[in-house]
Amino acid sequence: MSTQADCIFCKIARGEAPAHRVCEDERTLAFMDIFPVTDGHTLVITKDHFENVFETDEDALAAVARTSHRVAAAIRSELSPDGLMVFQLNGRAAGQTVFHYHMHLMPRAQGVPLALHTRVPGVPARLAELAGRLARALVASAVVFACIGIAGCASNRERELWKNEWNGRLDAMKSDWEHPCATRPFIAWADGFLGDCENEPRGDADCDARLAWVDERVQQCRAWTAWQLRNFNQHQRSEGAAPSMRIE
Ligand code: 5GP
Numbered sequence: 001m002s003t004q005a006d007c008i009f010c011k012i013a014r015g016e017a018p019a020h021r022v023c024e025d026e027r028t029l030a031f032m033d034i035f036p037v038t039d040g041h042t043l044v045i046t047k048d049h050f051e052n053v054f055e056t057d058e059d060a061l062a063a064v065a066r067t068s069h070r071v072a073a074a075i076r077s078e079l080s081p082d083g084l085m086v087f088q089l090n091g092r093a094a095g096q097t098v099f100h101y102h103m104h105l106m107p108r109a110q111g112v113p114l115a116l117h118t119r120v121p122g123v124p125a126r127l128a129e130l131a132g133r134l135a136r137a138l139v140a141s142a143v144v145f146a147c148i149g150i151a152g153c154a155s156n157r158e159r160e161l162w163k164n165e166w167n168g169r170l171d172a173m174k175s176d177w178e179h180p181c182a183t184r185p186f187i188a189w190a191d192g193f194l195g196d197c198e199n200e201p202r203g204d205a206d207c208d209a210r211l212a213w214v215d216e217r218v219q220q221c222r223a224w225t226a227w228q229l230r231n232f233n234q235h236q237r238s239e240g241a242a243p244s245m246r247i248e
């Protein structure tokens, strides 16, 4: 991995500087922008140090696109913004201020004027809450993805491939959570969930049963998420903070 000693985003990627981390995988890391232009403003960076788009390679760009796509879905499910701006700046003339390749994901509200930067720092508690919620939404979407994928598999071979993909996504989610109380038990549950999948309906002949199976698992996932939110609020109360998670 190429890294630069005094680059702030390299320091965050190495875990040497703090950030409200949302998720990471082998090549990318997502965290909350510390000067959010809008609520939910998130950055996706490459773990390798590239100054800008001209220095990146195609694999790194594809990895950032994949993570951005997942985080975008989490932002939509958690914050329901009117719009989402996904953009990336290269060079001072284009407005770039941190010279380590990164993508911005910025929720937008109808009628609010466009801005790319602000100097107003985010409220740490709010950034932490958002990071926790987005992280949890990412796990929830991976669970749903796994349910649908596994149910749709016609053969054991296909099923193994889904399981591997699913495990890969979970592994990527297990590191360094901002709010372990909100996400770790969920991940443990999701891990155990695979064990229940031995007798799921499979194949085209069993379409209705398969859809019912998926539906049941998705409901379980929602119920688990709501329970976990209550848990998180209790944890915050026990630390003397006001509960900040909303229960849907
Ligand atoms: P650029 O202008 O380079 O496209 O965007 C850099 C972004 O990084 C800005 O939105 C800025 O607020 C954000 N930023 C700068 N320093 C830090 C930091 O130390 N931590 C975090 N989380 N964001 C930062």
Ligand code: ZN
Binding pocket: 003, 004, 007, 008, 009, 010, 011, 048, 049, 050, 099, 100
């Ligand atoms: Zn860097």
